[in-house]
Structure formats: structure tokens, C-alpha cells
Amino acid sequence: MNGWTGRPAPGGPGAGERGTGGPDGLGEDYLDGNALAGPLSEVFLIDMTSARGRCDSCGAVSAIAEARLYVNAPAMVLRCPSCSGVLLRVRRDGGQAVLDLRGFSYLTIDLG
Amino acid sequence: MSSAWHIVDVVAVQEETATARTIGLRFPLPVRSLPGQHLDLRLTAPDGYQAVRSYSVASASPPDTLEITVEELPDGEVSPYLVRKLAVGDQLEVRGPVGGWFVWRPEDASPVQLIAGGSGVVPLMAMVRAHDQARHPAPFRLLYSVRDPESVYYRQELESLAGSSSGLAVDYVYTRRAPAGRPVGRLDARILASSVFGPEADPAVFICGATGFVETVSGWLVDSGYPPERIKTERYGGMGGTG
Amino acid sequence: MGIISSGFQGRRNRDDPGLPPGQHRAEDFPVLSAGPTPRIARADWEFRIVTETGTSRHWDWAAFLALPQEDITADIHCVTSWSKLGTHWRGVALDTLFDQIETTARFSLVHSYGGYTTNVPLADLLGGKAWIVHQFNGADLPSEHGGPARLLVPHLYFWKSAKWVRGLELTGEEIPGFWETNGYHAHGDPWREERYG
Numbered sequence: 270m271n272g273w274t275g276r277p278a279p280g281g282p283g284a285g286e287r288g289t290g291g292p293d294g295l296g297e298d299y300l301d302g303n304a305l306a307g308p309l310s311e312v313f314l315i316d317m318t319s320a321r322g323r324c325d326s327c328g329a330v331s332a333i334a335e336a337r338l339y340v341n342a343p344a345m346v347l348r349c350p351s352c353s354g355v356l357l358r359v360r361r362d363g364g365q366a367v368l369d370l371r372g373f374s375y376l377t378i379d380l381g
Numbered sequence: 382m383s384s385a386w387h388i389v390d391v392v393a394v395q396e397e398t399a400t401a402r403t404i405g406l407r408f409p410l411p412v413r414s415l416p417g418q419h420l421d422l423r424l425t426a427p428d429g430y431q432a433v434r435s436y437s438v439a440s441a442s443p444p445d446t447l448e449i450t451v452e453e454l455p456d457g458e459v460s461p462y463l464v465r466k467l468a469v470g471d472q473l474e475v476r477g478p479v480g481g482w483f484v485w486r487p488e489d490a491s492p493v494q495l496i497a498g499g500s501g502v503v504p505l506m507a508m509v510r511a512h513d514q515a516r517h518p519a520p521f522r523l524l525y526s527v528r529d530p531e532s533v534y535y536r537q538e539l540e541s542l543a544g545s546s547s548g549l550a551v552d553y554v555y556t557r558r559a560p561a562g563r564p565v566g567r568l569d570a571r572i573l574a575s576s577v578f579g580p581e582a583d584p585a586v587f588i589c590g591a592t593g594f595v596e597t598v599s600g601w602l603v604d605s606g607y608p609p610e611r612i613k614t615e616r617y618g619g620m621g622g623t624g
Numbered sequence: 625m626g627i628i629s630s631g632f633q634g635r636r637n638r639d640d641p642g643l644p645p646g647q648h649r650a651e652d653f654p655v656l657s658a659g660p661t662p663r664i665a666r667a668d669w670e671f672r673i674v675t676e677t678g679t680s681r682h683w684d685w686a687a688f689l690a691l692p693q694e695d696i697t698a699d700i701h702c703v704t705s706w707s708k709l710g711t712h713w714r715g716v717a718l719d720t721l722f723d724q725i726e727t728t729a730r731f732s733l734v735h736s737y738g739g740y741t742t743n744v745p746l747a748d749l750l751g752g753k754a755w756i757v758h759q760f761n762g763a764d765l766p767s768e769h770g771g772p773a774r775l776l777v778p779h780l781y782f783w784k785s786a787k788w789v790r791g792l793e794l795t796g797e798e799i800p801g802f803w804e805t806n807g808y809h810a811h812g813d814p815w816r817e818e819r820y821g
């Protein structure tokens with residue numbers, strides 16, 4: 270089946286795929302996870318961008334602020350800086366926030 | 382949920398350069414911000430269409446006013462409105478200040494290296510101002526990449542701070558046109574290495590600007606041995622060059 | 625609603641009778657990206673259809689180009705609310721690819737290079753409704769718009785028109801894809817505003 274999982278991977282690029290750096294030298298347009306501070310402030314009482322999470326795809330641990338945020342999409346998509354697996358998705362649907370955190374195996378949140 | 386949004390008054394607008402403007406926003410309640418934080422601005426058109434964009438806090442005028450500086454992107458949806466049309470007396474919806482990561486904390490005594498591409502200087506200026514106001518002993522160094530001398534934000538203030546005993550040094554890289562006697566050209570790894578605190582000084586590094594700029598500069602620093610965990614970045618979007 | 629900024633328009637053209645509800649007209653072609661852009665060489669590209677019984681067929685680039693090509697003009701509608709009218713594409717109809725496929729499946733899960741997936745009922749892929757396209761406005765499809773080849777299902781929201789497509793997995797049950805597991809509608813008809821499930 271050549272890399273298909275048969276599941277909608279919450280995660281990253283399938284194994285054995287080509288690199289993503291552009292041959293044309295063009296990079297990718299994304300933001301730092303910092304930019305999630307506003308949207309997440311509507312849901313959480315403390316700043317979540319400093320929380321550190323473990324990527325469920327590759328095991329790398331990074332702060333939400335350090336991950337890569339893609340905003341030109343139907344929802345904001347946060348990706349692991351190591352493997353580019355999806356960590357988090359959040360979007361606004363009228364008066365609701367729809368938050369998908371399944372790309373993290375856990376989050377460590379500093380309670381001060 | 383909408384309690385996160387405040388209605389603020391536009392109390393001042395000031396041309397910063399030919400294409401950028403500093404805007405004073407007065408909040409309904411006292412507001413505190415940490416140097417490096419940003420606001421989210423929400424604009425609503427008469428037919429209900431909404432757009433949200435983020436802007437770094439440039440400075441605070443206690444108790445209730447914050448300033449932002451916005452660069453006009455010619456084809457942009459929101460920034461031309463903010464730079465050309467918004468007027469004193471208008472109101473805006475704002476969320477924040479938010480963010481706890483890309484923040485300079487005075488408790489940290491390490492030297493601080495700031496690296497700005499174009500409008501990326503805004504949150505770094507908030508750090509410079511906080512450092513000066515606190516008379517903080519940590520040495521600060523700013524490397525500021527701009528198109529030309531006229532595109533420098535906060536020019537006089539930076540000049541007087543750099544000339545004082547505040548502990549700030551400023552280096553400029555001019556990418557299109559330089560003052561007489563100064564080189565023109567993009568930032569490269571060699572210029573970078575000669576204009577920043579070396580890795581042995583173990584500086585806290587803050588880099589801000591267009592995504593392409595931040596990407597390139599942070600890559601050079603990691604290659605030269607700066608530990609990634611000492612480098613904090615704020616990407617503004619866009620693959621534009623080094624200022 | 626909060627504060628109205630009377631001088632603020634946004635980059636839009638509204639009240640267009642040719643557009644589904646809530647959509648505005650885009651003159652440029654916005655690039656949506658929920659992740660890094662996979663760069664797939666045509667020499668490495670392949671497209672495959674795997675049926676519910678596990679049999680599969682695949683086409684490499686040359687075999688794909690040898691199939692009958694069609695020119696398509698269609699309006700496209702993105703769920704982020706822009707529409708683009710009269711876009712021109714070239715590619716192979718799914719009907720052509722399915723000529724050689726035995727299946728009783730009712731659903732497909734579309735797979736892309738880079739890991740993206742989306743689910744589309746077979747009824748929306750067959751009958752002259754969907755293509756695998758490799759040209760846009762007469763030029764090779766650039767990678768930021770899904771090249772070497774993408775799915776084109778213009779009568780559904782554009783997230784169904786998967787970029788960097790690599791194959792279809794045919795299933796008896798509907799398996800939700802990348803956006804569909806995030807609460808987006810399983811079907812996605814813009815004229816019925818099937819945005820959220």
C-alpha cells in the first residue's frame with residue numbers, strides 16, 4: 270500500500286516522502302505558535318503558548334509558541350517543528366471554538 | 382467568549398515613515414503588557430465581513446494606552462486601512478495583549494541580542510523601552526535590517542538611547558540604500574556574526590520580522606553554535622527578504 | 625456585532641448572483657496551506673486506485689498523460705469564503721480512470737502526498753463531475769496549487785479538491801478525512817452551505 274495508513278493521519282507526511290524545501294529556494298509561509306495566543310486566550314485562562322507538548326507522531330517536545338502555525342487554511346493548523354505532524358487545530362464556528370489537540374500525547378502547563 | 386474582545390479608542394496616529402504609522406489605542410480599563418506581546422485586531426466591514434490581524438505592542442502609556450506600529454503592505458487587506466484610513470476618534474476591537482513566550486523578562490540578567498527585519502523592530506522596541514525604563518543592567522544589542530535610512534522606525538529615540546549610558550548598542554543593515562559611507566546589501570552570515578553578541582556571551586536572542594527573514598537568520602545562528610533554546614522568534618508571515 | 629469600520633471593505637466583491645451564499649469573488653488565486661508544500665517530481669509521481677477488495681491499479685506520469693485529456697472550465701468555491709469564476713484546467717476525468725475498476729464501494733478516501741486526506745462519495749466523482757488535473761490556465765500546475773496533479777471536484781467546496789493527489793481508497797463506509805475530522809461537512813456543497821458537519 271506504499272505508505273497509506275488507510276486512516277486519515279492526524280499526523281505528518283507519510284513515510285518516505287520527498288523533502289519539503291523548495292528547489293526554487295522558496296520557503297513556507299507560516300507563523301510561530303505565538304500567534305495562537307489570542308485564539309487560545311478565548312478558551313484558556315492562562316497563556317497556553319508557553320505550554321510544552323509532546324508530539325504524538327515523533328516524540329519531540331516543544332512549546333506551542335515554538336511550533337509552526339499555518340493560518341491560510343479552513344482552520345489554524347499547528348505543526349511539530351521536528352516532523353511537521355499536526356499537533357493542534359483550532360477554528361471558530363459562530364460562537365464556538367472547535368479545538369483538536371490530538372496530535373499531542375500530553376501538554377505540560379506551568380501553573381506558576 | 383466575546384469577553385476576550387475589548388473596544389478601544391484610537392487616540393493618536395503618527396506617521397512613523399512614509400509607509401508606516403504608530404497608532405495609540407486607549408483601553409476601557411487599565412492595561413498591562415509585557416515587552417514582546419501582541420494584540421489581535423478585528424475589523425468589521427459595514428456588511429459584516431470580518432478580518433483579524435496581529436500587531437505587536439510597541440509601547441505602553443500607563444495606565445490605559447498602548448501603541449502599535451503598522452507597516453502598509455501595498456496589496457494587504459488590513460494594513461492599508463490602518464495606515465491610510467483609520468483616524469483619531471475611531472474605535473477598534475482588540476484582543477490582548479497576549480503571548481507569554483516571545484517576551485523579555487527583567488528577571489533574566491543575561492545580555493540580550495535583538496534582531497529585526499523591517500517592521501519586526503516593533504516588539505523589540507518594546508523590550509528596548511522596558512530595559513531603559515527599568516535602568517536594567519543587562520547589555521542590549523539591536524541589529525536592525527531596513528531598506529533605507531528613511532524606513533527606520535523610532536529613529537530619534539534609538540539614536541538617543543544608543544548614545545546614552547542605557548546599555549543599548551544599535552547596528553543597522555541597509556538592504557537598498559545606505560547613508561553616505563555605509564555599505565548597502567542584504568544581511569548575510571558574516572555581517573550577522575560581526576554585529577551580534579557571540580555565542581560565548583550566551584545572549585538571550587529575539588528575532589522578529591517577515592517569515593523568510595526570521596527563518597534565515599535563526600538558521601545562521603544555530604549553525605554558528607547558538608543554542609536553539611536561547612533563540613526566540615516571532616514570524617510575521619510573508620517570504621519577503623531581510624527588511 | 626461589535627464596531628463597524630465604515631471605511632473598511634476587505635478585499636472582496638460581494639452581492640454577486642453567480643456566487644453561492646456567503647462567498648466573495650477572488651481575482652487572484654489564494655494559496656491555502658495547512659502544512660508544508662510537498663515537492664514531488666513527475667518521475668516519482670504515481671496515482672493509484674485501491675478498491676474495497678484490495679485490488680489496485682496505478683498510473684505513472686507517462687501512463688496518466690496517455691489517457692484521454694479534457695479541458696475543463698469551472699467555478700471554484702473555497703470554504704474560507706472566496707470563489708473564483710471561470711477557471712481553466714486540463715486533466716483526466718475520473719470516469720476514464722474508473723473504466724478499468726470493478727467496485728461496489730460508495731465512498732472514497734482521497735490521499736495526497738504530504739498526508740492530506742479528504743472523503744468524497746463516488747457519486748460526486750463520477751458522471752463528468754471530477755478530474756485529476758495537471759494544468760491550470762494552460763501551464764503546468766505549480767506545487768503551491770497542488771502540482772504535479774490535484775483532484776478537481778468543482779461542485780464541492782475546494783478542500784475536497786485535494787492538492788498533490790496520489791490516490792483513492794474505495795470504501796463501503798465513509799471514512800472522514802483531514803478537515804472532516806475537524807468538524808467540516810462530510811459532503812461540502814457550497815450552494816447548500818455545507819461547511820460544518
Ligand SMILES: Cc1cc2nc3c(=O)[nH]c(=O)nc-3n(C[C@H](O)[C@H](O)[C@H](O)COP(=O)(O)OP(=O)(O)OC[C@H]3O[C@@H](n4cnc5c(N)ncnc54)[C@H](O)[C@@H]3O)c2cc1C
Pocket residue numbers: 298300303304419434435436437438449450451452453454456457458459460461499500503504590591615616617618619620621
Ligand atoms: C504575532 C504577530 C505580530 C505582528 N506584529 C506586526 C506589527 O507590529 N506591525 C506590522 O506591520 N505587522 C505585524 N504583523 C503582521 C500583521 O499581522 C499582518 O500580517 C500585516 O499587517 C499584513 O496584513 P494585511 O491584511 O495588510 O495583508 P494580507 O492581506 O493578510 O496579505 C499579506 C501577505 O503578506 C504576508 N506578510 C505579513 N507580514 C509581512 C511582512 N512583514 N513582510 C512581508 N510579508 C508579510 C502575509 O503572510 C500575507 O501573505 C504581525 C504578525 C504576527 C503574527
Ligand SMILES: [Zn+2]
Pocket residue numbers: 324325326327328329349350351352353354
Ligand atoms: Zn513531531
